[in-house]
Amino acid sequence: EEEKGEDDGELDNQWSNEPQSRHPALLCNQEKPFNAEPPPAILTGDFHTPNDLFYVRNHLPVPPRVDPKEYRLEIAKETGIGEGVEPIELSLEEIKAFPVTSISAVVQCGGNRRHSMASYKPVRGLSWKGGAIGNARWTGVRLCDVLKHVGVSGGNYGGIKHVQFEGLDADAMGSCYSASIPIETAMDPNRDVLLVFQMNGEDIPIDHGYPLRVIVPGAVGARSVKWVSRIVLSTEESPSIWQRRDYKLFPSNVDINNVDYESSEAMQDMPVQSAICLPIPGSTVDISSGFVTLRGYAWSGGGRSISRVDVSINGGKDWSVAKLHSNESQKPNRVWAWSLWEATVPVSACTGQLDIVCKAMDSSCNTQPENVESIWNFRGLANNAWHRVSVKTANNI
Amino acid sequence: EEEKGEDDGELDNQWSNEPQSRHPALLCNQEKPFNAEPPPAILTGDFHTPNDLFYVRNHLPVPPRVDPKEYRLEIAKETGIGEGVEPIELSLEEIKAFPVTSISAVVQCGGNRRHSMASYKPVRGLSWKGGAIGNARWTGVRLCDVLKHVGVSGGNYGGIKHVQFEGLDADAMGSCYSASIPIETAMDPNRDVLLVFQMNGEDIPIDHGYPLRVIVPGAVGARSVKWVSRIVLSTEESPSIWQRRDYKLFPSNVDINNVDYESSEAMQDMPVQSAICLPIPGSTVDISSGFVTLRGYAWSGGGRSISRVDVSINGGKDWSVAKLHSNESQKPNRVWAWSLWEATVPVSACTGQLDIVCKAMDSSCNTQPENVESIWNFRGLANNAWHRVSVKTANNI
Ligand SMILES: [Mo]
Numbered sequence: 001e002e003e004k005g006e007d008d009g010e011l012d013n014q015w016s017n018e019p020q021s022r023h024p025a026l027l028c029n030q031e032k033p034f035n036a037e038p039p040p041a042i043l044t045g046d047f048h049t050p051n052d053l054f055y056v057r058n059h060l061p062v063p064p065r066v067d068p069k070e071y072r073l074e075i076a077k078e079t080g081i082g083e084g085v086e087p088i089e090l091s092l093e094e095i096k097a098f099p100v101t102s103i104s105a106v107v108q109c110g111g112n113r114r115h116s117m118a119s120y121k122p123v124r125g126l127s128w129k130g131g132a133i134g135n136a137r138w139t140g141v142r143l144c145d146v147l148k149h150v151g152v153s154g155g156n157y158g159g160i161k162h163v164q165f166e167g168l169d170a171d172a173m174g175s176c177y178s179a180s181i182p183i184e185t186a187m188d189p190n191r192d193v194l195l196v197f198q199m200n201g202e203d204i205p206i207d208h209g210y211p212l213r214v215i216v217p218g219a220v221g222a223r224s225v226k227w228v229s230r231i232v233l234s235t236e237e238s239p240s241i242w243q244r245r246d247y248k249l250f251p252s253n254v255d256i257n258n259v260d261y262e263s264s265e266a267m268q269d270m271p272v273q274s275a276i277c278l279p280i281p282g283s284t285v286d287i288s289s290g291f292v293t294l295r296g297y298a299w300s301g302g303g304r305s306i307s308r309v310d311v312s313i314n315g316g317k318d319w320s321v322a323k324l325h326s327n328e329s330q331k332p333n334r335v336w337a338w339s340l341w342e343a344t345v346p347v348s349a350c351t352g353q354l355d356i357v358c359k360a361m362d363s364s365c366n367t368q369p370e371n372v373e374s375i376w377n378f379r380g381l382a383n384n385a386w387h388r389v390s391v392k393t394a395n396n397i
Numbered sequence: 398e399e400e401k402g403e404d405d406g407e408l409d410n411q412w413s414n415e416p417q418s419r420h421p422a423l424l425c426n427q428e429k430p431f432n433a434e435p436p437p438a439i440l441t442g443d444f445h446t447p448n449d450l451f452y453v454r455n456h457l458p459v460p461p462r463v464d465p466k467e468y469r470l471e472i473a474k475e476t477g478i479g480e481g482v483e484p485i486e487l488s489l490e491e492i493k494a495f496p497v498t499s500i501s502a503v504v505q506c507g508g509n510r511r512h513s514m515a516s517y518k519p520v521r522g523l524s525w526k527g528g529a530i531g532n533a534r535w536t537g538v539r540l541c542d543v544l545k546h547v548g549v550s551g552g553n554y555g556g557i558k559h560v561q562f563e564g565l566d567a568d569a570m571g572s573c574y575s576a577s578i579p580i581e582t583a584m585d586p587n588r589d590v591l592l593v594f595q596m597n598g599e600d601i602p603i604d605h606g607y608p609l610r611v612i613v614p615g616a617v618g619a620r621s622v623k624w625v626s627r628i629v630l631s632t633e634e635s636p637s638i639w640q641r642r643d644y645k646l647f648p649s650n651v652d653i654n655n656v657d658y659e660s661s662e663a664m665q666d667m668p669v670q671s672a673i674c675l676p677i678p679g680s681t682v683d684i685s686s687g688f689v690t691l692r693g694y695a696w697s698g699g700g701r702s703i704s705r706v707d708v709s710i711n712g713g714k715d716w717s718v719a720k721l722h723s724n725e726s727q728k729p730n731r732v733w734a735w736s737l738w739e740a741t742v743p744v745s746a747c748t749g750q751l752d753i754v755c756k757a758m759d760s761s762c763n764t765q766p767e768n769v770e771s772i773w774n775f776r777g778l779a780n781n782a783w784h785r786v787s788v789k790t791a792n793n794i
């Protein structure tokens with residue numbers, strides 16, 4: 001999650017596989033590796049975020065494009081566990097022979113909204129505003145079907161505790177991106193963990209993991225490994241820094257100088273979240289109609305739905321309930337998609353500034369914290385404090 | 398959840414089945430129906446709350462004690478749904494013939510800690526302090542096994558959407574307690590919904606549902622129907638007031654006069670919670686050792702674990718991390734039991750008062766709200782604001 005320094009020139013060729021063009025509206029947080037988010041204002045336009053506007057969070061250079069005919073997914077296991085499990089290599093064609101399914105699911109960076117967490121106290125990491133989140137229609141096969149096929153079964157899964165995913169993206173030393181999820185999450189059909197080859201009905205774009213990526217709905221984006229090429233069934237979590245170090249939350253008195261990385265568990269599921277996408281912060285809003293319209297997104301991890309979004313235009317003194325758009329029905333306990341919301345709030349003509357706030361509640365009655373202070377952590381992760389946007393008003397701009 | 402008026406004398410015989418003796422330490426919130434909680438201070442003594450000290454939340458008179466040989470559980474279905482499902486009556490013996498399992502799980506009243514929500518603005522309901530929660534070892538059979546046995550199956554469960562539970566407890570008009578859960582929750586083996594006949598290794602006590610009760614781990618207590626005698630497979634939620642009215646959350650501008658009950662969904666899973674059990678509020682604490690020891694509980698609904706409990710003795714200015722007792726290992730994503738916690742915090746000899754605060758974070762990074770204001774609702778439900786306890790200090794009391 002931390003910013004890496006730019007490459008040193010000698011290794012320039014490791015960046016030769018970056019896409020030739022990326023959408024010009026993407027706001028770049030870092031060039032190498034490429035990290036960019038759309039302006040939040042565009043997110044409320046579509047229930048499914050367009051592929052070319054979906055935030056890109058690369059931890060390493062984009063890997064060479066794989067010939068889909070040559071691609072193989074290796075499934076391996078540590079010795080001594082998973083009795084009856086047969087290591088295997090699967091071609092794309094063989095993967096697509098499993099029952100194919102599609103789900104709408106949000107992927108959100110653990111650092112989404114980090115920018116405003118830094119307003120309290122500096123944090124380490126890319127300064128994402130509210131756009132490091134998107135909702136897409138993912139098409140693929142169930143990881144649990146594939147793992148059952150190779151022989152994973154039984155009450156304790158033959159001692160397998162974690163499923164590690166390795167990407168084709170690697171650093172100059174050849175060390176690849178990797179992350180893991182608990183075997184229970186991987187094998188639970190109701191968790192809908194997928195091996196995905198299509199995003200919004202198209203081959204998955206190179207920036208999003210062509211030809212195959214993992215989608216772990218409800219979890220932090222870092223577990224949805226792109227360009228996945230190897231799955232390791234293990235007694236341990238992935239040894240990568242992205243599992244053992246970077247995506248962990250610590251108390252507010254811990255920083256880079258005194259952190260004990262083993263004292264905290266790796267982030268998996270994400271908390272309830274919401275943000276205002278429109279109006280744009282600092283803009284001037286026409287209130288001659290006597291109303292102002294607010295739009296945004298709300299989502300919760302772990303399959304929980306959004307039960308309510310409350311909005312205020314006077315900093316939280318008075319609240320109204322936003323209308324949730326139900327673009328697509330989701331299954332109970334498996335609500336992976338977001339809820340886009342809209343609220344039209346009466347505003348007095350003499351109001352000079354609107355201090356807009358939003359906060360959501362999820363189906364488990366969880367709420368967002370009022371301020372970043374109480375959840376501040378030195379990596380700036382999982383910022384789900386009430387979202388605040390201030391705008392000026394005008395009559396007939 | 399609302400207090401009912403005392404009975405009118407004429408109906409006194411409906412109270413003839415109340416247990417002859419209840420534990421004298423229970424703090425009574427209402428005599429008829431009986432509602433009582435233990436002093437929170439005793440909760441931290443045992444990972445499994447003793448049966449006779451477990452909070453009692455009765456909505457109606459205790460029903461006549463059933464002869465276990467005569468007891469029958471009826472499983473019925475609405476006409477037109479659940480093709481292939483055979484309505485059935487099961488004896489206790491037949492129920493115990495399904496695979497028996499035990500889980501440790503918290504049951505918490507939706508109104509736990511309502512008392513302190515009222516400190517902001519009055520609320521309707523019993524004034525529970527922090528003791529309307531307990532953790533017991535429940536032994537029974539899986540509801541999903543029983544429902545599969547009667548023929549519930551398939552992708553959409555033959556159109557069944559909700560599983561309604563009816564208790565033997567009824568009002569003077571013969572109307573029984575009832576509540577429901579979604580069929581997806583009932584049929585998900587990982588949700589561990591049980592039909593329970595033992596509590597902490599003993600026959601379930603009469604106040605807790607003898608001879609059979611439902612346990613819906615992770616959900617509000619109101620769904621764990623006691624004295625269950627009938628299960629109805631339906632397209633609709635239970636029509637009872639406890640499903641359609643009382644256990645729902647509304648925005649802060651809604652009260653009994655303007656509420657639209659259909660505008661909110663029935664509570665199911667509960668949010669992250671924690672409370673300080675020791676020291677006792679208002680007590681005087683000996684700080685001559687230079688330390689004060691705090692104890693309490695933490696829990697989250699939906700199978701989420703507690704990842705951290707933070708405590709403060711100066712109102713939230715400085716925080717330390719509490720030690721979580723891991724009395725029993727829980728399965729990933731199925732953490733139904735609570736975490737008891739303890740913290741020994743250094744305290745300066747000249748501190749006259751301690752303003753103790755605790756707050757927890759769960760495995761989905763959800764946190765407790767700082768104040769009750771932001772979550773206030775007129776029924777006083779789901780109060781999970783930071784818990785605060787003030788005590789005086791003394792050297793060598
Ligand atoms: Mo991320």
Ligand SMILES: [Mo]
Binds near residue numbers: 398454505507618619
């Ligand atoms: Mo309750």
